[in-house]
Amino acid sequence: MSAIHVVGGGVAGLAGALALARAGRPVVLHEAAPMAGGRARALADGTDNGTHALVGANTAALRFLERIGARSGWLEPEPEGLPVLDLADNSARRIALSPFAWWRRSRRPPGCSIGAVLAMARLASPWRDVPVARAMAEHPAFHRSFVDPLVMATLNTPSSEASSARLGQVLRRLGAPGATRLLVAERGLGPDLVEPALDALRAAGVDIRFNSRLRAIEVEEGRLSALIFDSRIHADAALLALPPWEAARLLPGLPVPEAxxxxxxxxxxxxxxxxxxxxxxxxxxxxxxxxxxxxxxxxxxxxxxxxxxxxxxxxxxxxxxxxxxxxxxxxxxxxxxxxxxxxxxxxxxxxxRHLPGPPPAPPRRPLPNLALAGDWTWPHLPATIEAAVRSGEAAAAALLGVPLGNTPIRLPRRGAWLSLPETRTVGAAANGRAARSP
Ligand SMILES: Cc1cc2nc3c(=O)[nH]c(=O)nc-3n(C[C@H](O)[C@H](O)[C@H](O)COP(=O)(O)OP(=O)(O)OC[C@H]3O[C@@H](n4cnc5c(N)ncnc54)[C@H](O)[C@@H]3O)c2cc1C
Structure with missing residues (x-):
């Protein structure tokens, strides 16, 4: 059986590679950097690039941690509610993330009222998409103490710009029991995420190649035919789990976020x-x-x-x-x-930036034997570890449904976004490498 090439060793690529290997496919994982993890990685001195938190609602991410044997490394540091200090008046309190816990006055955010909670609940409506700050304008204290920090943490976008519909995707998931439990890696992203994932991949027989940057792809008759790294590799199938700017370079015309x-x-x-x-x-x-x-x-x-x-x-x-x-x-x-x-x-x-308006919606399988993953490709959630895991697993599932090897297949009509001629090499010009255009 020929190998499936997974390109990108961030969380989406790690999850996609594991799903493919668990389905019994030979897998080669290529990562441009000397280490895996992408935007959730440990630096050379062991420090995390940045603090990463999960919540109980991140069921795919937690299942992935279970699969790689790393779930026990993620602990709930503040089960009694988040300790929050307001520097403006030096007031300190514990705030529960779950509105169901707000029946206890001591766990309520400042400014919490029935009107404020209803205004937040309206943010969960999928039919309305406005900047969050505008939607919460009548409840400034509640917005400042609860909604704005939630927006910053989940959408990484200022409330004045952030999409209420994208926040709604988060809010709708926070109602389930245990969904608001906040978890962090006890030791760090290296020992509690990336290293166990690499160990699980190696145990499943995945060939992991660092310093392996994809420079271009070759498309023949509407199918991916080869991947160009420092050398050319014939490819029957590939899963690209790349950041949007790299995916757009390799697949011109792909809809990707730009801000x-x-x-x-x-x-x-x-x-x-x-x-x-x-x-x-x-x-x-x-x-x-x-x-x-x-x-x-x-x-x-x-x-x-x-x-x-x-x-x-x-x-x-x-x-x-x-x-x-x-x-x-x-x-x-x-x-x-x-x-x-x-x-x-x-x-x-x-x-x-998660702004109002529909997010770019790239196809999961732009070519019959090429699938896309990455946090930005998952339209149901903001760009998070959860979105990355779900997209990686969905891309693996999409590929596993495709006949591989030399089996002839009927090509689907290509979407209007993809301006690839029937046979050519794409992506090489951007990095100055000479690449063949057959
Ligand atoms: C500081 C920070 C804090 C965050 N906090 C949280 C949080 O608390 N909770 C949460 O859920 N999410 C958080 N996130 C978001 C989370 O890190 C991302 O959503 C997730 O890691 C994205 O994974 P990915 O695999 O989709 O993309 P990436 O991590 O970007 O992975 C893409 C990989 O592809 C590689 N690559 C690029 N080009 C090539 C090429 N040409 N050839 C081969 N490989 C290539 C890159 O080196 C990279 O390893 C945070 C992000 C940051 C940066």
């Missing part, structure tokens, strides 16, 4: 006794603070302005806020007044 939002993470080298904590902050630079025994990580989502500032400007501000959180919530251990060494990671294209 992106950054996430800035500050990683402070502060060792402490534990346990792992996850805290929220309103009215400052920090939005979320993850405290692990190995270090303290601060997240600034949709940080357009912050992504332009130097580390020296960000670190002292963030650390001052961390100290206030540590004092208010009585975090154990030493908290030095001077900021410890800090590494700032700016992911400039962390996710697409």
């Amino acid at each position: 992106f939002a950054p996430i800035v993470n500050l990683h402070f080298e502060r060792k402490g006794p534990g346990p792992v904590r996850f805290l929220g902050c309103l009215g400052g630079l920090c939005q979320w603070v993850l405290v692990r025994p190995s270090g303290v990580a601060v997240t600034v989502s949709a940080g357009d302005a912050e992504a332009e500032l130097p580390a020296e400007a960000l670190a002292p501000r963030a650390w001052a806020e961390v100290l206030r959180l540590a004092a208010v919530f009585r975090l154990p251990g030493e908290w030095p007044l001077q900021p410890p060494r800090c590494r700032v990671v700016k992911e400039r294209r962390a996710t697409p």
Whole structure:
């Protein structure tokens, strides 16, 4: 049986490769970088590129963690509700993520009223799509304390721009029991996600190739015929799990998101006794603070302005806020007044901006023997680990339904978006490599 080539070793590619290997297909996984994980990766020193949280509603992601034997590495740091400090008035409270827990006054967000909850419930309507801030304009306190942080965390887009319909996709999933449980990797994305995934792939016989960048694809008679890396590989089938800009380079005309939002993470080298904590902050630079025994990580989502500032400007501000959180919530251990060494990671294209209007909808299988995956290809959710896993598994399923090898197949009519001639090499010109155009 000929191998299926999976290109892209982010979460979507890892999930797609595992699904194919579990179905008994030989798989080769190609990743351009020297490590896997993509936008959810461990850096060379073991630090996460950025804090990643899951919720109980992320059923596909949690199932994937089960499959790779990593579920126990994801723990719920704040089962009693998220500790949140409002820097504007120094008020501290625990806020439940589930509205069903708001019957307890002490777990309610400020500004919570029946009218505010109804306004949020209306955001879940799939028929209305406006900027979230406009939809919540009559409930500013509730918007500031609950909806806006939720928008930043799930859509990575400022509320003034963010699509209420995309937020609705999230809200509709948060009603199920356990759906709002918030989980983080106890040790980090390396040991709790990427390494177990690679181990599971190797155990399933997947051939993993790092530093293997796809430069172009060859299409013959409407089918993928070869993949051009540093050398040309004949390919009977492939799953491309690439970021949108790479997919668009290889498949000109593909509808892809074009506006992106950054996430800035500050990683402070502060060792402490534990346990792992996850805290929220309103009215400052920090939005979320993850405290692990190995270090303290601060997240600034949709940080357009912050992504332009130097580390020296960000670190002292963030650390001052961390100290206030540590004092208010009585975090154990030493908290030095001077900021410890800090590494700032700016992911400039962390996710697409989720704006009102229908998101780009690329076909799952643009060619009969080529399937697409990636968080941005899953129209039912914002770009998240959950969307990446679901898209990878859906792309694998789409390929497994296709006859492979030399079996002749009837070509479906190609969609209007794909301007590929019947036989040619695509994608090579963009990186200056000479490639054959037969
Ligand atoms: C800082 C940060 C924080 C986040 N926080 C959360 C969170 O809390 N919860 C959540 O659910 N999601 C979060 N996300 C989003 C989540 O990381 C992404 O949705 C997910 O990782 C996307 O996976 P992917 O496989 O679709 O894409 P990617 O991770 O982008 O994977 C694509 C892979 O393809 C490789 N590649 C690119 N070009 C080529 C080529 N030509 N040939 C071969 N390989 C190539 C890349 O190197 C990369 O490894 C966060 C993202 C960031 C950046």
